[in-house]
Amino acid sequence: xxxxxxxxxxxxxxxxxxxxxxxxxxxxxxxxxxxxxxxxxxxxxxxxxxxxxxxxxxxxxxxxxxxxxxxxxxxxxxxxxxxxxxxxxxxxxxxxxxxxxxxxxxxxxxxxxxxxxxxxxxxxxxxxxxxxxxxxxxxxxxxxxxxxxxxxxxxxxxxxxxxxxxxxxxxxxxxxxxxxxxxxxxxxxxxxxxxxxxxxxxxxxxxxxxxxxxxxxxxxxxxxxxxxxxxxxxxxxxxxxxxxxxxxxxxxxxxxxxxxxxxxxxxxxxxxxxxxxxxxxxxxxxxxxxxxxxxxxxxxxxxxxxxxxxxxxxxxxxxxxxxxxxxxxxxxxxxxxxxxxxxxxxxxxxxxxxxxxxxxxxxxxxxxxxxxxxxxxxxxxxxxxxxxxxxxxxxxxxxxxxxxxxxxxxxxxxxxxxxxxxxxxxxxxxxx
Numbered sequence: 001x002x003x004x005x006x007x008x009x010x011x012x013x014x015x016x017x018x019x020x021x022x023x024x025x026x027x028x029x030x031x032x033x034x035x036x037x038x039x040x041x042x043x044x045x046x047x048x049x050x051x052x053x054x055x056x057x058x059x060x061x062x063x064x065x066x067x068x069x070x071x072x073x074x075x076x077x078x079x080x081x082x083x084x085x086x087x088x089x090x091x092x093x094x095x096x097x098x099x100x101x102x103x104x105x106x107x108x109x110x111x112x113x114x115x116x117x118x119x120x121x122x123x124x125x126x127x128x129x130x131x132x133x134x135x136x137x138x139x140x141x142x143x144x145x146x147x148x149x150x151x152x153x154x155x156x157x158x159x160x161x162x163x164x165x166x167x168x169x170x171x172x173x174x175x176x177x178x179x180x181x182x183x184x185x186x187x188x189x190x191x192x193x194x195x196x197x198x199x200x201x202x203x204x205x206x207x208x209x210x211x212x213x214x215x216x217x218x219x220x221x222x223x224x225x226x227x228x229x230x231x232x233x234x235x236x237x238x239x240x241x242x243x244x245x246x247x248x249x250x251x252x253x254x255x256x257x258x259x260x261x262x263x264x265x266x267x268x269x270x271x272x273x274x275x276x277x278x279x280x281x282x283x284x285x286x287x288x289x290x291x292x293x294x295x296x297x298x299x300x301x302x303x304x305x306x307x308x309x310x311x312x313x314x315x316x317x318x319x320x321x322x323x324x325x326x327x328x329x330x331x332x333x334x335x336x337x338x339x340x341x342x343x344x345x346x347x348x349x350x351x352x353x354x355x356x357x358x359x360x361x362x363x364x365x366x367x368x369x370x371x372x373x374x375x376x377x378x379x380x381x382x383x384x385x386x387x388x389x390x391x392x393x394x395x396x397x398x399x400x401x402x403x404x405x406x407x408x409x410x411x412x413x414x415x416x417x418x419x420x421x422x423x424x425x426x427x428x429x430x431x432x
Contacts, residue, residue: 001335002335003309003335003336005068005184006252006254006291006335007183007184011188016189018203018204019057019191019201019202020204021202021205022217023219025220026200026221027223028053028222028224029051029052030051030226030227030228030383031053031055031056031215032046032053032054032056032230033215033229034055034230034231034232035055035062035063035203036062036065036067036230036372037062037183038363038376039057039228039230039376040055040062040194041373041377041380042228042376043194044110045377046380046383047198053194054202055202056202056207057203057204057205058206058207061188062186062188065232065339066183066184066369067184067187068337068339068340069252069339070180070252071181071285072180072285073180073370074370075097075101075103075104076100076275076368077347077368078426079347079348080140081093081141081144081145081148081150082137082141082144085144085147086429086430088431092432095395096348099371099375099392099395102374103368103372103375104177104178106373107186107370108120108179114193116186118181118185118186119287120180121180122178123285124175124178124273125174125273126164126173126275127141127274127276128172128277129171130276130277131168132170134170134276135170135171138171138173139154139171150175151175153174154172154173155171160172162268164272165265166324166325178273205220208238210227210229210357212357213359227359227361228376228379228380229363230364230372230376230379232247232340232341232342233340241362243409243414244345244364244398245342245344245350245364246303246345246414247303247341247343248343249338249339250302251295251317252293252295253295253333253337254287254291254293254334255291255293255331256332256333257291258286258290262327262328263286263290265327279299280297280299282296283295292328292331292333294314295317296313296317296320297317298313304415342367344364345417345425347365347422348365349364350365351382355398363379378392378396400432403420403425403428
């Protein structure tokens with residue numbers, strides 16, 4: 001396998017131009033720092049509301065976490081619905097779940113309104129359990145969806161074989177109104193739309209520091225009335241808020257095109273996008289050209305402070321998938337790439353203003369494209385319509401309680417603190 005991001009490969013067949021870096025000192029109403037899913041949606045809402053917007057991106061738009069993801073558009077992320085119900089209770093869980101659901105709708109509305117070509121596929125979600133524990137987790141998900149009056153279909157082992165023929169899956173829950181996209185292409189096409197709307201976009205432009213209302217880069221600066229920061233992998237030197245987020249590393253790989261028989265053997269009725277019940281779960285779906293996109297990782301490297309790039313981990317993930325689907329044994333996987341998603345200690349994003357610089361707002365730790373899309377849009381709304389925040393701000397605020405507080409984080413270190421807090425939030429936490 002070649003160490004190369006497949007989504008970057010697909011850009012070779014498009015007419016997407018790069019934006020030049022910032023090399024001057026300019027001003028605007030609102031500066032958006034970061035051109036991923038959150039930053040692009042924030043910029044779109046602001047410019048449509050009549051604000052003069054500048055967007056700075058250190059790579060290309062979508063070139064970091066957004067463009068390294070699997071392109072799943074589902075409300076599920078690191079926290080399943082059943083885990084949200086345990087943690088928040090039914091009513092609050094429904095509100096939190098709606099954040100990601102609205103994010104899905106926001107992306108789909110953009111695609112349809114602007115006719116964005118990004119390999120959009122309508123694919124039902126299928127969460128499958130492994131063993132007794134996995135079955136229990138799927139049952140809990142079914143119970144939560146029933147409690148919140150959300151539609152689903154529950155499949156026991158033999159019924160599940162008609163939907164997904166994985167050998168060791170014991171139970172599965174399926175629901176609709178979910179999709180798959182090419183996330184990097186979506187980001188780049190959305191960039192083109194923003195340019196036509198008048199947003200000034202500068203790529204290859206990293207913000208090195210913010211002093212007052214001015215964001216400085218290596219070659220220029222932007223002075224703005226308000227600043228929205230939508231970046232990942234924030235350095236401690238950039239802001240004290242960096243202690244609030246950490247990264248989790250995963251891997252993705254893409255196969256050669258599958259034959260129709262192989263697809264039918266995997267998904268007898270129709271293809272679905274799937275993930276299993278393992279702690280470090282395996283996830284997979286088909287692309288529009290019938291390639292199999294597979295993602296996963298390792299418990300030993302998920303919270304590593306250093307990037308891991310050799311193919312051994314994703315090869316193990318692919319090997320495990322081929323055990324579930326022996327018909328894939330002859331299939332070659334041609335490219336793989338590592339990615340680091342940012343997360344908070346309790347797996348819920350941060351969208352909040354800086355207590356010391358109220359003109360600065362952060363969008364951080366969005367695990368999943370729909371979460372990021374909503375949070376970027378929400379940050380823009382919150383800036384222009386302060387009353388809009390009340391239903392969501394208690395979940396997304398910076399100051400919240402964690403299992404292991406920041407005082408102990410200084411002793412245990414960031415990696416251990418985040419891994420323990422993530423596990424606690426996922427499987428134990430009640431309340432917030």
